[in-house]
Amino acid sequence: GCTGNAPAETGDSGQSGTAEEKTVYVVGIDGEYPPYSLIDKDGGATGFDVESVQWIADDMGFEVEIKPIAWDGIIPALQAGKIDMVYSGMTITDERLEKVNFSIPYLKINQSVAVHDDNEFTLDQFKAGELIVGAQRGTTGQIWAEENLVNKGLIPAENLKTYDNFPLVIEDLKNKRIDAAIYDRPSMIAAIEEKPIHITGEIDTGEEYGVAIRKDDVALLETINNGLAKLHKDQKWTELKEKYGL
Ligand code: ARG
Structure with missing residues (x-):
């Protein structure tokens, strides 16, 4: 669909979006990977990683669309721009680092x-x-x-x-x-x-788990790293670990 243009805003110098519009990042997950990412009975995404990225999004001021992808093809999907990050219990490995960047580690x-x-x-x-x-x-x-x-x-x-x-x-x-x-x-x-x-x-x-992000997407890498660092210091981090038995 086509999003109608908002009425002209003062100070909008041709950048897309108004102050109200948030960037939407597409988060690739394995939908059958408890306790990190799973699709529940109602078709909603949940899990430790899903709740983490939703918290980071709220905190950092962006929106997320959670998209289940076959695990075996999830890095190619990221490279092809079908998703903006993989946030699904992905281990940081040297082999993967040749293809994508990783955030700071968040679990061992x-x-x-x-x-x-x-x-x-x-x-x-x-x-x-x-x-x-x-x-x-x-x-x-x-x-x-x-x-x-x-x-x-x-x-x-x-x-x-x-x-x-x-x-x-x-x-x-x-x-x-x-x-x-x-x-x-x-x-x-x-x-x-x-x-x-x-x-x-x-x-x-x-x-160690990290969030995988395209190599050219340095702005998103910084956003996720900042968000993760804040989450790790927040009460929410302890809550999530307890909730998901981690
Ligand atoms: N941590 C392991 C890896 O990175 C297993 C991940 C499986 N993750 C998943 N979403 N199925 O390969």
């Missing part, structure tokens, strides 16, 4: 391994070689499994199964089509609630 997490309740084994038992491992495609969990299980010969490459989203991994683990799943620990905890699976090990990767 480890990977974890989950298995079916009928299974009880630890990380060492990957050495058995026959185990089938599942991970979400394009995640640091997948990369960890490639580097530490496949490349070290602990499992054959075909035993690492990758999925478009994490609920599919959980589904296969529940039904014993895979032996183990690897994922960010806080999201694993959120995903396995009330299911016949449990966490059997933590992998100390010490990953």
